[in-house]
Amino acid sequence: MASSSGARWRLACDRCDASAWVGVGERGFDAWCEACQHAQSLNAVPDAASRCARCGTQLSAAPRFVELWGMLQHLDAVLAAWAGDATPLATLLPERPMFLTDLNPPVAEPDDPAPLRAQLAALARGDWQAVRAAPAMAAGSVPAVMRAHAARAIAHERAGDPAAAITAWGQALAVGEDERARLARGALLARAGRVEEAREDLEHAGGSFAARWSRAALLVTAAVRTETPDAGAIGRARAEAGTRSAYWSDPTVGRLLFSLLVARVLATDEREPRHASDAERSLLRAAERELEYETFWDRALVLVGWVRVGAPDEVERVAQPLAHTEAGALAAEPALTGTPLAAVATALGAALRAIAASEPARARAALADALARADLRRFRIPCVRCGRGTVGVGEVLEVFPAED
Ligand SMILES: [Zn+2]
Ligand SMILES: [Zn+2]
Helix, strand or coil, rough: CCCCCCCEEEEECCCCEEEEEEEEEECEEECHHHHHHHHECCCCCEEEEEEEECCCCCCCCCEEEEEEEHHHHHHHHHHHHHHCCHHHHHHHHCCCCCCCCCCCCCCCCCCCCHHHHHHHHHHEEEEHHHHHHHCCCCCCCCHHHHHHHHHHHHHHHHHCCHHHHHHHHHHHHHHHCCCHHEEEEEEEHHCCCCCCHHHHHHHHHCHHHHHHHHHHHHHHHHHCCCCCCHHHHHHHHHHHCCCCCCCCCCCCCHHHHHHHHHHHHHCCCCCCCCCCCCCHHHHHHHHHCCCCCCCHHHHHHHHHHHHCCHHHHHHHHHHHHHHHHHHHHHHHHHHCCCCCEEEHHHHHHHHHHHHHCCCHHHHHHHHHHHHHCCHHHCCEEECCCCCEEEEEEEEECCCCCCCC
């Protein structure tokens, strides 16, 4: 196999001279077994059938052990939520903005007047105060005046003054129609709860992903204001949003609907601890079925919601399979089949048994030592050769140089 582009990782021990490369090499693929730490050459990038020549453990195309601590952290957060504390898991969830906008600085044109060029340069370097303090442009071409208003609007929003930003976008729109200004003002109005004005702006905001998503989010927001969200409105929101994204931190109609309904339950129920009513539970179960994906992040979103509204049996229903999946994935990690991490593998076995017995606190206790390990926390594993140091990624090369 000829050399080609691809990442290469150099692994090294911090106490002895043990080191190895993982990645496409000059003559095939340099592999490294994470269980017995034996370096070996393959003819091609490892696939599911590639095994270590020495111990038979699965070989991987990239270092996997660097993920161990993150996986443990996820599992621990799921177990904490199952046991009633949603905070660790909620902290891991991505913040998905409800209404999207475009606050990229406008680009200066060669014939822009000097004050405008200075204003745009200040915006590009993040000096919001200089942009906000600049006098309004007295005269100029329509595009130049619009860029000046847009610059001030963006600086106002970045500086945390949405009311001033709404006014400045309005000044831009008074000069001429502009999809970006419509989107930006529409998103600000929607966030302020001025739904009718927001809808009017967003209808003129064009067909960008941000514009389509913000229109969809407005439909979902309106649907959640009614007693029982109308399936037709949710369908229209899906049609408006268009192609959905599975990317973990992207917004989707299902993710937004479930989050807003949880927020609604929390806003209308002052009792502590909370106990969701039967009607609220059935509404949330219906919203759960609207979720588009079964990723860890989606199941975690649902789990946090059920914990917060106080529905222990729903928590158990969601948490048990999620914890089982996460623990199973960890137990299958090649590094955990090796001797140096045998204690972690044993702890995981105990955690899996506690999960099967629906005892999240016991599962969590079983994993406490593994989660506290300094090596895993630093994305490193114990070195087999010296038994004292730890092996980690010392260097990453993005592109392997071509042979001449
Ligand atoms: Zn091996
Ligand atoms: Zn070593």
